[in-house]
Amino acid sequence: MDTLLQGFMQIANVSTIVWMAIGSIVGIILGALPGLTATMGIALMMPISFRLPTATGIGLLLAVYCGAVSGASIPAILIGIPGNPNAIVTVEDGLRMTKKGKAGQAIGGAVVASFIGGIGSMLALMLFSPLIAKFTLAFGPAEKATLALVGLAIIASVSGDNIWKGLLMGAFGMCLAFLGTDPFSNQLRIPFSKYLATTPLSKGLDLTSTLIGLFGVSEVFIGLKKSFVGGQHVEPVKIDHIFPPFKKILSMWKIILSSLGIGILIGAIPGTGASIAVFMAYNMAKNIAEHSNGKLEKLGTGALEGVFAPEVANNAVTGGALIPTLALGIPGDSSTAVLLGALIIKGVTPGFQLFTTNMSLVYAIFITLLIANIFMALFQLLGVRLYPKVLEVPQQILLPLVLILSFVGAYAVAGQATAVGIYNLGIALVMGLIGYFLKRDGYPIAPIVLGLILGGMFEENFRRAVKLAGGNYLTFFTKPICLLFMALAILSIILPIIAKKRGKR
Amino acid sequence: MKRSAIILSLLIALIVSGTFSAKAVAEAIYPDPEKNITIVVPHAAGGGTDLIFRKLAEEMKKVSGVNFLVTNITGAGSATGTNEVINNEADGYMLLAAGTHTTAATMQGLTDGYKKLDYIAALNWDPFIVAVRKDKPWTSLQELVADAKSRPGKISLGNAGMGGATGVASVGLNLAFGKVFNVVPFNGGADLIASVLGGHCDVGIFSQSEVVANINSFRPLVILSEDHSPLASLASVPTLDEAGYPEITVPGGSFRSLMVKKGTPEVAKKWLADTAEKAFYSASFQKFMKDNGLIPAFYKLEAFAEYDKGIIADYEVILKEAGLYKMTN
Missing domain, CATH: 3.40.190.150 (Bordetella uptake gene, domain 1)
Incomplete structure (x- = not known):
């Protein structure tokens, strides 16, 4: 209790509160701008945090982190462009809600979901850190490879009506993931390698630029076409029911709990991340909704459930990723890697010892995480009535704006590496064209993203696992977690097909 | 036509020389x-x-x-x-x-x-440290190498990526010991620590701060530098020389x-x-x-x-x- 009080004293001052408020606002803005990621926001604020007391500095960075993860849902819901990869899945139902005129409710729901995810994962961090940290260590290369396999199997549920089109797109995404350099030998693995060797393409496609192209630029082309064939009818935005009714939230308890669990665990496993967690949470929620006897809306139709699942999960990743960061000194994702650096430069050594020697700082970090989530919800809700006004902007102004934002985002991903930035612009444009033609002909986009994110993770960990086993490919069948995951992956491909066949009869 | 071409080329020359002289000035007051x-x-x-x-x-x-x-x-x-x-x-x-x-x-x-x-x-x-998880049987580098020599290719030695300094150090060590280790590249230091702590990889090559963060779980076997670590918690870790391998030199840091x-x-x-x-x-x-x-x-x-x-x-x-x-x- 004494240490808790000491921890509280470290942050009970005006400067901490003010810096965290600033961090929260900066985070939300950065998160909402396509291409600017949470990691970038934290790196940007790091020099400031060095000049502040340790707990205050960490509080500032956590505020940016939570704000950015949550802010990304705003453009995902309103215009179908995820602010960063964390919000890819939020597009699925969020954008459909907007098209039904329920943008306010979608954003309000996303904020509530983010808050639940953030607070839930903070509690897990406070109560079960050592336990979860130990559990995640059971995930070696073999386990991670099969986890990626489970993720890839989700393609079946995000494929829309045609599972074969989905699988095709997933394979396309995986092909894209393999472009670049071999992760083991640094050998080039691209077509025309003689000419492309010295270009940024030699390190593969930049994920964020590809997403901006597939989601953002392609929408501009679609909008452009619609404006030629005739005016697009957009439902007027109603901003009354911003908060989802409490009863509705309660009815989704299964979805909330499963998303929370997935977010915390995936966040805690180093080398994974929010972009994987959101897909898994969405998939789980889809199954839950289908077996709810009509109590829950079907996902993929513009359901609040479909916004809740990924938004709970991606904010649950924040607390989850902090677990190995604090308990083991191993960052759970790229954002917490920067946080870890900020702690080290302050002379704090994260890891097991932190919990025994400097518990007051650990408590201070927990409390700042709580404040970060409260600020995030507060500032988001202040804006909820404001954001949907974007949709009232006429198409001829909105489309160029979206295009500009997309290009600025793709360029900015590279930071100050201007040459890389130019190449990213090219990637965004080409992917935009590909995305346009695919969407036009009814091919789902989400499987490409899954393939792109998980393809690399699968390949690398698969090869590493085989290398560790001295070349024995059967190593995957000797580990219980791997067997479980492989069974899960097979089931999640087969079950929807069987269900569909039964439905037809 | 000709005149405008001349004017144009003059203009270009002017601009070019202008930038050059501006540069010269900039150099002068660096x-x-x-x-x-x-x-x-x-x-x-x-x-x-x-x-x-x-x-x-x-x-x-x-x-x-x-x-x-x-x-x-x-x-x-x-x-x-x-x-x-x-x-x-x-x-x-x-x-x-x-x-x-x-x-x-x-x-x-x-x-x-x-x-x-x-x-x-x-x-x-920043010198590297070769470490294993505490519950592994090897208490010194010599024991580890002896075991590796008795069953070549069975003990895995992880690094944080082939292209980086830990990759070079691990390959160098493996060469020095007659390639008896199974050198496995990981995706960065964090990935490697997690795999060694989780028992998926036997031996790891780490930077000092990574070992300090998990000093309760790791057993450092050797520091790849000529002198002892300046850090109190790692000061007792032996150098290659003290560990019984004075003839080996690897760029270990x-x-x-x-x-x-x-x-x-x-x-x-x-x-x-x-x-x-x-x-x-x-x-x-x-x-x-x-x-x-x-x-x-x-x-x-x-x-x-x-x-x-x-x-x-x-x-x-x-x-x-x-x-x-x-x-x-």
Whole structure:
């Protein structure tokens, strides 16, 4: 209790509160701008945090982190462009809600979901850190490879009506993931390698630029076409029911709990991340909704459930990723890697010892995480009535704006590496064209993203696992977690097909 | 028509000469107090390399009054950031946070690297430590090597990535011990620690801070430097010499330095080297190095170029042996 009080004293001052408020606002803005990621926001604020007391500095960075993860849902819901990869899945139902005129409710729901995810994962961090940290260590290369396999199997549920089109797109995404350099030998693995060797393409496609192209630029082309064939009818935005009714939230308890669990665990496993967690949470929620006897809306139709699942999960990743960061000194994702650096430069050594020697700082970090989530919800809700006004902007102004934002985002991903930035612009444009033609002909986009994110993770960990086993490919069948995951992956491909066949009869 | 062409060419000549003379002026008053000097760190913010240069930048700013900025440009090992410096002006306003990562990336053909860079200042070494999980049977390096020799290829030795300094060190060690280990590259230090802690990989090669963070779970076997660690908690870890292998030398650490694009004016290089020297010997930076277990190795300009020849020679042997050497000329 004494240490808790000491921890509280470290942050009970005006400067901490003010810096965290600033961090929260900066985070939300950065998160909402396509291409600017949470990691970038934290790196940007790091020099400031060095000049502040340790707990205050960490509080500032956590505020940016939570704000950015949550802010990304705003453009995902309103215009179908995820602010960063964390919000890819939020597009699925969020954008459909907007098209039904329920943008306010979608954003309000996303904020509530983010808050639940953030607070839930903070509690897990406070109560079960050592336990979860130990559990995640059971995930070696073999386990991670099969986890990626489970993720890839989700393609079946995000494929829309045609599972074969989905699988095709997933394979396309995986092909894209393999472009670049071999992760083991640094050998080039691209077509025309003689000419492309010295270009940024030699390190593969930049994920964020590809997403901006597939989601953002392609929408501009679609909008452009619609404006030629005739005016697009957009439902007027109603901003009354911003908060989802409490009863509705309660009815989704299964979805909330499963998303929370997935977010915390995936966040805690180093080398994974929010972009994987959101897909898994969405998939789980889809199954839950289908077996709810009509109590829950079907996902993929513009359901609040479909916004809740990924938004709970991606904010649950924040607390989850902090677990190995604090308990083991191993960052759970790229954002917490920067946080870890900020702690080290302050002379704090994260890891097991932190919990025994400097518990007051650990408590201070927990409390700042709580404040970060409260600020995030507060500032988001202040804006909820404001954001949907974007949709009232006429198409001829909105489309160029979206295009500009997309290009600025793709360029900015590279930071100050201007040459890389130019190449990213090219990637965004080409992917935009590909995305346009695919969407036009009814091919789902989400499987490409899954393939792109998980393809690399699968390949690398698969090869590493085989290398560790001295070349024995059967190593995957000797580990219980791997067997479980492989069974899960097979089931999640087969079950929807069987269900569909039964439905037809 | 002809006249306008002449006027046009005159105009072009004027503009070109104008920029040249502007440049000449800029050189004369280096460093321009209005300009920032950027240090490009080719690794992620918050990592070991990044923190050293952020601290150094702060001190360089203090001793010179000129604004030093740190920018992280990551990708392709360290090649993306290195290329960014090489593709910019050789005007002395952009420095590269260089080191063993630059040597490795250059030899792997990922960048023209040190062939197109000039030497400013060598800074320090962060020596690597070979460690295992505490419940593993090996209590010394000799026991580990003996076991590995009795069943070659069965004990895995993990590094944080083939192209980086831990990769080179692990390949070097494996060569020295007759290739009895199964060298496995991981995706960065965090991935490696988790795998060794989780028992998926037997032996790991780590930086000191990584071992300190998990000192209760790790058993450090050897430090790959000539002297003991400056850190109290690792001071008792034996050197290769003490561990019974005085004949073995491997480049066992990550080395950090400052470099600029080749062709940078001598005035600028000298000013930067002197400023780096002052910052390096400041009480604050010295304390930072001591607190983080960094071993000082300051050399500037020609002396640094001479020092780097030794590192290049060591690396060449190992990278060629590992099949990673792709440098064409």
